Amino acid sequence: MSRIDSAINIDDLKRIARRRLPKIMFDFIEGGVEDEVGLRTNAEAFRAVRLVPRAYRDTSRREQRATLFDRTFASPFGIAPTGMAGAFRRDAELYLAQAAAELDIPYLMSGASNASMEQGAKLAGKNLWYQIYGARDRAVAADLVKRAIDCGLTTIAVTCDVPVSSNRERNRRNGFVRPLRMTLPTILEAMLHPAWVMNYYRAGGLPMLGNWQPYAAQGATADQVADLFAQQTPDPSQTWRDLEAIRAAWPGKLLLKGVMHPEDARIATGMGVDGLIVSNHGGRQLDMMPSPLDMLPMIRAAVGPDVPLLLDSGVRRGADIVAAICLGADFVLTGRATLYGATAGGLDGVRKAVAILRREIDLVLGQLGAVNLAALGPHFLLDTVRAEEERRNSGAMAARR
Secondary structure (H helix, E strand, O other): OOHHHHOOOHHHHHHHHHHHOOHHHHHHHHOOOOOOHHHHHHHHHHHHOOEOOOOOOOOOOOOOOEEEOOEEEOOOEEEOOOOOHHHOOOOHHHHHHHHHHHHOOOEEEOOOOOOOHHHHHHHHHHHEEEEEEOOOOHHHHHHHHHHHHHOOOOEEEEEOOOOOOOOOHHHHHHOOOOOOOOOHHHHHHHOOOHHHHHHHHHOOOOOOOOOOHHHOOOOOOHHHHHHHHHHHOOOOOOOHHHHHHHHHHOOOEEEEEEEOOHHHHHHHHHOOOOEEEEOOHHHOOOOOOOOHHHHHHHHHHHHOOOOOEEEOOOOOOHHHHHHHHHOOOOEEEEOHHHHHHHHHHHHHHHHHHHHHHHHHHHHHHHHHOOOOHHHOOHHHEHHHHHHHHHHHHHHHHHHHO
16 A cells, blocks of 8 residues: 555645655645744634534435536536645646546646646646736736636636745745755755655656746746745735726626725625635735634625635635634635645545545535535534524523513
């Protein structure tokens, strides 16, 4: 039995990925910002949820298909964008794209991916979505939209939560910055992972940022393209007008990723955005942000029942996905879970990560007494049950008086 086959949860895939990667690389995946409060906040929000099951319900025929934007997917989750995945395992984004097509879930390719959207579209077709970061040169964003149209993509997501670079102290300590500064301890530690080092240098070192290569000078190296990306993003001058320009140019479904304030949710939907991704960037931007899970009910109340809401950040279990749906999400994205899989075992690792989450969702549905996603809702949450019982009990006491 391979290591991948022996994995029974996402943490097992994480451990395999950690063993394979040098610390500088694993820390880039795993790290947050500053004191990494946000990472703990995301995890603790899910751990604080309590689901109350119902008894004696026939759940012998469970299914977890989910409909989003008039498309039915095999499960209520997809793959969130994770930048520079090809540095952790060569062609990681292509494995993610292929798995998305095979397993019928969406893959939101990162704006900082190593593979290009054209490569991903060949493998994933309409299961590929693309993430756009605003660039200082507005013509770049306009061209990315045009390329997405030419690729036949149905959905793009504009990321609004990176107005300035974040203070990722793990990366700074390790020298994972632009330009890359490898210290002697970092190099020596990397030597403990000879398979990764050999593959990294055999492939030519830092992989190309495929979606940004067309905007660099002809013949630019991967380092030069990475420098261009760093010069162009983030752009603190972005405003709602930039989102309006993309909305006007893009004929497909448009998501706004990184929404955390209810008023921003109202503004975005008023501008014609088709859906929102409630996200704190996986705890990698502003350290003191609340978790998306905690903000989700407020944002649902702000936009009403009909606006598709997606959630990412901190998702590691099928139960997390079920909890998010009970709290108001229509769909969930997970980034690190599938990236652990890709890093640990390529295509087989991504398949394994998806299979683990699917199995956990199925078991949680059965335990709750829910046959499908439509049966989920706040009525399975402890806070809702408690409030309803308190209301009933106070009503009964009043009747006795």
